[in-house]
Structure formats: C-alpha cells, structure tokens
Amino acid sequence: NAGVTQTPKFQVLKTGQSMTLQCAQDMNHNSMYWYRQDPGMGLRLIYYSASEGTTDKGEVPNGYNVSRLNKREFSLRLESAAPSQTSVYFCASSESRQSSGNTIYFGEGSWLTVV
Amino acid sequence: RKEVEQDPGPFNVPEGATVAFNCTYSNSASQSFFWYRQDCRKEPKLLMSVYSSGNEDGRFTAQLNRASQYISLLIRDSKLSDSATYLCPPFSGGYNKLIFGAGTRLAVHP
Numbered sequence: 001n002a003g004v005t006q007t008p009k010f011q012v013l014k015t016g017q018s019m020t021l022q023c024a025q026d027m028n029h030n031s032m033y034w035y036r037q038d039p040g041m042g043l044r045l046i047y048y049s050a051s052e053g054t055t056d057k058g059e060v061p062n063g064y065n066v067s068r069l070n071k072r073e074f075s076l077r078l079e080s081a082a083p084s085q086t087s088v089y090f091c092a093s094s095e096s097r098q099s100s101g102n103t104i105y106f107g108e109g110s111w112l113t114v115v
Numbered sequence: 116r117k118e119v120e121q122d123p124g125p126f127n128v129p130e131g132a133t134v135a136f137n138c139t140y141s142n143s144a145s146q147s148f149f150w151y152r153q154d155c156r157k158e159p160k161l162l163m164s165v166y167s168s169g170n171e172d173g174r175f176t177a178q179l180n181r182a183s184q185y186i187s188l189l190i191r192d193s194k195l196s197d198s199a200t201y202l203c204p205p206f207s208g209g210y211n212k213l214i215f216g217a218g219t220r221l222a223v224h225p
Contacts, residue, residue: 035215040123042202043159043215059214090158103149104213106158 002026006091006107013081013114021076021110023091031094032074033058033104034066036087043090049074081114088112118142119205119216126221132193136219138203139185145205148186150177152199153218159202162188193223 006023013019025032030051035043035058045058049068063085065077074093078085089110094102120139128134140148148165163170165177165186176189186203200220204213 040217042217045214103161103164104159106160108158109156 004091004093004105004107006089006110008110009108010111011113013078013112015082015114017081018077018079019081019112020078021089021091021112022073023075023107024073025091025093025105026072027093027105028071029093029095029105030071031102032068033092033094034064034074034076035090035092035106036060036085037090037109038087046076046089078112081112083114086112086114117216118214119203121201121203121216121219123217124220124222126219128193128221128223130193130195130223130225132223133189133191134193134221135187135189136201136221137185137187138216138219139183140203140205141184142205143184145184147206148177148179149204149206149213150175150186150188151202151204151215153202154199159215162201190221193221195223195225197221198223 004025033048034046037043044060046064047066049055052071055066067075091107092104094104150162151159152162153159163172165179169178174191178187200218202215202218204215
C-alpha cells in the first residue's frame with residue numbers, strides 16, 4: 001500500500017537553483033495538494049488540484065508552480081529557490097466530496113534546505 | 116483572527132493520565148471537523164472525525180460545541196505512544212481545503 005509517494009525525501013539547493021518535487025498517489029483520488037510546514041507555523045497550503053486538469057492557488061503560492069500531470073501525479077516546482085523556501089513539503093491527496101470534507105492522506109514529506 | 120487556534124503546549128502528562136485539549140475555529144460555516152496526529156518528523160494522519168453528537172474511539176473522545184465554536188479531544192489512560200502533535204483542521208466547504216493550525220503538542224512521560 002504505497003498511498004502517497006513523494007520524492008526526493010531530502011534536498012539541498014543553492015539560492016537561485018530550480019527543482020521539482022514529484023508526487024504520485026495510487027488511491028485513485030481526484031484531489032491533490034501541496035503543503036509546506038515550518039516550525040510553529042502549522043501546515044500551509046501552497047497549491048491544490050481539485051481534479052485532473054485543474055490547479056488553484058492556496059495560502060502561500062508565491063515562488064512556486066505546479067503541474068497536475070495526470071490523475072496520479074502532481075508536481076511542485078521551485079523556479080528560483082530562496083532561503084525562505086527552506087521547509088518541509090508535504091504532498092497529499094483526497095477524494096473530492098465538497099459537501100462534507102474527506103480524509104486527506106499525506107506523503108512522508110520532503111525536507112528542502114536552500115542555502 | 117486565525118481560522119483555527121490551539122494551545123501549542125506542550126502538555127506534559129504522566130502515563131495513565133487523562134488529558135484534554137481544545138481547538139477553536141473562527142468560521143461559523145465550518146461543516147466538518149477532524150483530529151489529526153503528527154509524530155515528530157512524520158506526516159499528519161487522521162486520528163478521528165468529529166461528529167455533531169460527539170464520538171469515541173477507544174481511549175479517545177471527541178466533542179463538538181458549535182455554539183462556542185470549538186472541538187475537544189480527550190485522551191484517557193495516556194500511553195507513551197500518544198506523544199505527538201494534534202491538529203484540528205475545520206472543513207468549510209469547497210474543494211476540501213483543510214486549514215491546519217500549528218497544533219497542540221502532547222508529551223507523555225513514564
């Protein structure tokens with residue numbers, strides 16, 4: 001039972017470098033999300049994709065882009081990394097019943113350090 | 116006002132103790148409520164959903180107070196393995212955009 005798989009788990013980047021975080025889910029979920037978590041800040045939504053072919057901004061989208069490649073995969077790209085983007089990134093997925101909320105399943109996280 | 120507020124803790128309790136913490140939410144339109152737990156350096160996982168009538172799952176009891184806009188989590192007979200951060204994202208409709216606060220940290224000691 002893989003659930004939500006994200007790669008890489010750890011990455012160190014230099015300021016200005018670009019990289020893409022990959023995420024895939026095998027639960028046939030419609031909705032996928034990218035969160036970042038900083039100490040004392042809780043999880044903050046960067047972008048989400050309600051269904052294949054759609055993406056929308058969350059609370060903190062600046063400096064990021066996303067691609068919903070297909071139903072399974074949702075990638076997050078940092079075009080020009082900045083030290084403020086040092087964080088733990090979680091990909092997540094859920095079914096998409098709007099009326100009642102659904103369990104969100106998270107990947108194990110990607111630890112990103114920008115120096 | 117933040118959408119969800121929790122006492123960050125830590126709540127330090129001995130094994131076997133009963134501990135409770137609350138989570139207040141600001142959006143009165145919030146429809147569904149959940150408790151997630153997050154172990155150190157791990158991903159959050161659903162602990163339980165919170166129903167209007169309250170619900171119990173073993174040692175865990177969740178209550179909802181819509182009038183005062185808070186949910187609570189009661190843990191009885193605390194175990195060392197209960198040490199974690201507990202998150203309470205309210206769901207306010209839309210595409211399942213759960214808003215997480217920083218959570219409440221629980222530390223159970225021998």
